[in-house]
Amino acid sequence: MAGTDFSQRIDLLPTPAVILVEPQLGENIGTAARAMANFGLWDLRLVKPRDGWPNEKAVAAASRADHVIERVRVFDRLEDAVADLSLVYATTARSRDMQKEVIGPDEAARRMAAHIGGGKGAGLLFGREKWGLLNDEVALADIIVTLPVEPAFASLNIAQAVLILAYEWRLQSGRGQLPFDSGLAEAAPRSELVGLFEHLEGVLDQTGFFTTPDKRPSMVNNLRTALTRGNFTSQEIRTLRGVISSIDRRHERPNPNRMKKAED
Amino acid sequence: MAGTDFSQRIDLLPTPAVILVEPQLGENIGTAARAMANFGLWDLRLVKPRDGWPNEKAVAAASRADHVIERVRVFDRLEDAVADLSLVYATTARSRDMQKEVIGPDEAARRMAAHIGGGKGAGLLFGREKWGLLNDEVALADIIVTLPVEPAFASLNIAQAVLILAYEWRLQSGRGQLPFDSGLAEAAPRSELVGLFEHLEGVLDQTGFFTTPDKRPSMVNNLRTALTRGNFTSQEIRTLRGVISSIDRRHERPNPNRMKKAED
Structure with a gap:
């Protein structure tokens, strides 16, 4: 899905921090950064990344999410990585025998949006x-x-878990508008549609399409019903009338093709 | 996020087909298959995959989503890949100058769920x-x-676009329950909480924590307020009373440590 508009500025709005604990592969750090950038997150923190930092493979996999990669902070202890946060959620695909509430990504995003909307810091652990x-x-x-996955196939790549949470964050924080609209032209005024109907029906009267006069009304109704559903624009009606005339x-x-056939 | 339970059977319920048009990298086919499997999709169709099919890199990247990989169907033409479907949505990150409605993944999933719930076939093009x-x-x-992405960073990997749609499909088709519950033990009866309060306050009366008698009531209220918010279980209250006693x-x-210190 190409479509990035690099002319647009990226605003670093208040968003949850994403904290990756001991990530092993640079690629996963990079794809997580890209997933964050897709939905407007930018605060990426690493606790003891196995291969150190900076990491070239992470940069390559981030696909130009430079504004995330450049701001990465590295910590030796998880305690330090979450020190400034007052709401911390742990993502996991496994049930833990712990007295902790378990919620889905939509509810997590709603609660984080309320928390961050109140000017406080929140973070997600992966x-x-x-x-x-x-x-x-x-x-x-x-x-x-945790995510509402298929229990028989519950293992998500880190970047994909980050992506789902980032997507829900965007929806639940009120920034879920689509990057472009339908931009549908208005359906034509009904008079133009009736013009199309009468043009078509007049031609069909000539061609013998309506086999018997008593069947004509119901056949006309069926045609009109089918053609009404398309919500044709004025331009489309002009095109369709051109098709009929042609x-x-x-x-x-x-017709060169027909004449050729006749000769065969 | 480990946590797959391979002992569980995978049911192939009616779900949308995922149709990848001319995918170039086997890895992307594999990660798309994995993303589908995470949320219960299984009908993967390929139109002219660049490197042919089967593809070893796809199998490796699918991380054991064998039930998807084994059922992959390959087509020469997109028209054939969608032949049996009566609802087809195209995913794109770019606005097209076309008379087509544009919707987000949540609305797309809702409509597909209604369509497929009526016994008809639906598919998503990537x-x-x-x-x-x-x-x-x-x-x-x-x-x-299209996805509600950051316009300045709109480019998603195919597998990630598939993942978001598959996730929304799962939510909107009524299978969004989480794979495990909070399993929170009940909060203890209030009598046990009051027992904890009185135990603590009795000890604090001995230690001189309440500096003056007139401050005691508000200090007690503050402590009780803080400790009530935890919704402690009976077990936790026993533990906390043990902590106080200790x-x-x-x-x-x-105390060995204290004695050692004193000797230093």
Whole structure:
């Protein structure tokens, strides 16, 4: 899905921090940064990334999410990475035997939006590729967030888990408007549609389409019903009338293909 | 996010088909298959995949989404790939100058759920990595679906676009329940909480915590307010009372650390 408009400025609005705990692969840090950027997040924090920081593979995988990559902060301890936050949610695909509430990404995003809207800091923890967050890391969080996945196939890549949370953040924080509109032209005034009907029906009267006069009214109704559903614009009605005329006049001029066929 | 339960059977319920048009990289086919599997989709169709099919890189990237990979169907023409469908949505990040309605993933999923719930087939088109769908491919679709992305950073990887649509499908088709519950134990009966309060306050009366008798009532109220918010379980209240007793009895027995310090 190409479509990025690089002429547009990126505003760094208040958003949740994304905290990756001991990420192993630079690619995953980069794709997580890209997923964040897609939905307007930019505060990425790493706790003990295995391959250090900066990481070239992360930069490559971020696909120009430079405004995220440039602001990455690295911490030795999770406690320090969340020090400035007053709402911390831990993402996990596994049930933990802990006295913690479990909520989905939509509810998590709603609560974070209310918290951040009140001028306070919130963050989301994501665990290691292989085994997620440790229980003592989850214990530092207020609440557990999990995704409504297929239980028989629950393993998400980190960037994909980040993407879903970032998407819901955008929806629930009131920025869910689409980047472009339908821009549908208005349907033509009904008089033009009736003009199309009468043009078509007049031609069909000539061609013998209406097999018997008593069947004509219901056949006309069916045609009109089908053609009304399209909500044609004035331009489309002009095109369709041109189509009808073109077919109607076919016998008035020689058709090279037909003549060739006749010769075969 | 580990957590897949391979002991669980995967049901192939009616879901939208995902149609990738001329995908270039096998990895992207595989990660799309994985994203589908995460949210219960399984009908993956490829139109002229650049590197043919089967594709080893796709299988590797699918992370055991075998039930999707095994059912992949390959077509030479998009027209054939959508032949059995009666609702076809085209995903794109770019505005097209076309008389087509544009909707978001949530609305798309709601409409597909209604359609598929009525026993009919629906599908989602995704374009090439580099330049998406061609206009004549979009023209074959009923409607355009786009994501509420940051306009300044709108480019999503195919698998990530598939993931968002698959996630919304799951929510909107009524299968959005989380794979595990909070499983929160009940908060203790209030009598146990009051027991904790009185235990603590009794100890604090001994330690001189309440500096003056006239301040005691408001200090007690503040403590009770803070401790009530935790919704402690019976087990947690027993633990906390143990904590209080342990601190309270500290001077009754020798503390190895303290004694060592005193010797230093």
